[in-house]
Amino acid sequence: MLTINVKIKNQQGTTISRKIRDKNSIPCIIYGKNIKPISVVLNHKNFVLLTKKNKRILQNTLNILINEKKIKVKIQAVQYHPCNIKIIHIDFMQL
Numbered sequence: 001m002l003t004i005n006v007k008i009k010n011q012q013g014t015t016i017s018r019k020i021r022d023k024n025s026i027p028c029i030i031y032g033k034n035i036k037p038i039s040v041v042l043n044h045k046n047f048v049l050l051t052k053k054n055k056r057i058l059q060n061t062l063n064i065l066i067n068e069k070k071i072k073v074k075i076q077a078v079q080y081h082p083c084n085i086k087i088i089h090i091d092f093m094q095l
Contacts, residue, residue: 002050003063003070009039017089026087030064030073032094040066044087064092 009020009027017027024044031037051057058078064071073092081088 001061001063002054002057003065004042004047004050005065006040006042008066009041012039021086021088026090028090028092030071030092030094032073035071035094038066040064042090047087047090061095062092 006028009016020027020041026042026044026047028040028042029037030040054060058075060074062073062075064073072095074095075090076093077089077091078087079089080086
């Protein structure tokens with residue numbers, strides 16, 4: 001099972017998300033039945049490399065590592081920029 005390292009996103013809002021994307025990162029959210037939604041940031045380059053190595057990453061179960069804590073998730077939705085292939089947001093659902 002793949003493990004992805006993420007950082008917690010402390011601030012919310014459109015302006016903050018744009019700044020995150022400008023730094024070549026992806027704003028993401030983790031949600032599920034037993035947890036409150038957690039906003040996180042993922043490195044765009046690392047995620048793209050993972051998807052190239054593992055074509056079925058969108059269907060597989062992943063581990064998200066946040067501050068030494070693992071959360072088992074599945075990718076629920078991926079949003080792409082309408083004019084290029086850059087990912088602008090990912091939704092992870094806790095299993």
